[in-house]
Amino acid sequence: MLPSKSALRFFALVFALSIPFWVAGALTARQLLPALPISALGFLCPVAAAAILVYREKGIAGVTGLLKRSFDFNRIKAKAWLVVAIAVQPGVMSLSYLVIRLSGTPIPAPQVSLLTALILLVAFFIAALGEELGWSGYITDPLQDRFGALLASLLLGSVWAVWHYIPLLQAGRSPAFIAWWSLGTLSSRILIVWLYNQSGKSVFLTAVFHAMINLTWQLFPVNGSFYDPRVTGLIEALVAAAVVIGWGPRWLSRARSSG
Numbered sequence: 001m002l003p004s005k006s007a008l009r010f011f012a013l014v015f016a017l018s019i020p021f022w023v024a025g026a027l028t029a030r031q032l033l034p035a036l037p038i039s040a041l042g043f044l045c046p047v048a049a050a051a052i053l054v055y056r057e058k059g060i061a062g063v064t065g066l067l068k069r070s071f072d073f074n075r076i077k078a079k080a081w082l083v084v085a086i087a088v089q090p091g092v093m094s095l096s097y098l099v100i101r102l103s104g105t106p107i108p109a110p111q112v113s114l115l116t117a118l119i120l121l122v123a124f125f126i127a128a129l130g131e132e133l134g135w136s137g138y139i140t141d142p143l144q145d146r147f148g149a150l151l152a153s154l155l156l157g158s159v160w161a162v163w164h165y166i167p168l169l170q171a172g173r174s175p176a177f178i179a180w181w182s183l184g185t186l187s188s189r190i191l192i193v194w195l196y197n198q199s200g201k202s203v204f205l206t207a208v209f210h211a212m213i214n215l216t217w218q219l220f221p222v223n224g225s226f227y228d229p230r231v232t233g234l235i236e237a238l239v240a241a242a243v244v245i246g247w248g249p250r251w252l253s254r255a256r257s258s259g
């Protein structure tokens with residue numbers, strides 16, 4: 001089965017809006033952060049695409065409603081899910097660090113400045129909102145209403161992964177790196193949809209989780225050095241598999257399943 005016309009329209013618009021950023025990344029070797037090319041500024045494209053389509057459907061009131069979901073933490077009835085969103089990725093990356101260290105690969109101890117971490121967290125949260133207002137706030141529900149949460153996660157995760165390929169290539173990543181990274185990205189989207197459904201469909205919470213993905217990567221253990229997508233991708237996949245088994249593939253939510 002193919003995604004609906006609205007989903008295809010949204011995805012096509014995201015890619016079209018990303019072209020200027022990809023071109024800018026090709027024209028300069030400057031980086032926003034280590035291994036983060038200028039084209040990463042394309043984080044604005046998902047929310048821009050969603051805003052354009054919402055405006056066509058519902059006018060300025062619809063766009064305002066979409067943007068207000070940036071801070072819809074009132075949807076999170078059980079605040080423990082916010083703790084989960086914050087803690088999962090540091091746990092995954094800590095285990096990844098331990099596996100790499102036990103494998104005998106020389107790896108430096110983490111060098112984390114609290115101030116630097118806080119600045120990066122704010123920056124990554126803003127960038128995550130730019131993506132999740134589109135990925136979660138606009139297109140997740142139509143996809144999972146049609147296909148169920150797991151298949152919707154895999155469809156959206158595949159588009160999400162491919163959308164990153166040009167920036168990854170511009171950052172000098174190898175095909176093997178990108179393949180393993182894609183496994184982690186697909187798994188992360190399953191976790192994001194799971195958290196979205198558990199939290200009353202809070203875009204704020206998905207942006208928190210998304211920001212933690214980028215923050216823990218950048219701090220691993222020094223500016224993303226020694227990050228191994230094979231190890232992290234497999235661990236992320238195991239976590240996602242546990243969620244699918246525990247909560248069920250249809251809605252990734254016991255409450256939704258029982259309701």
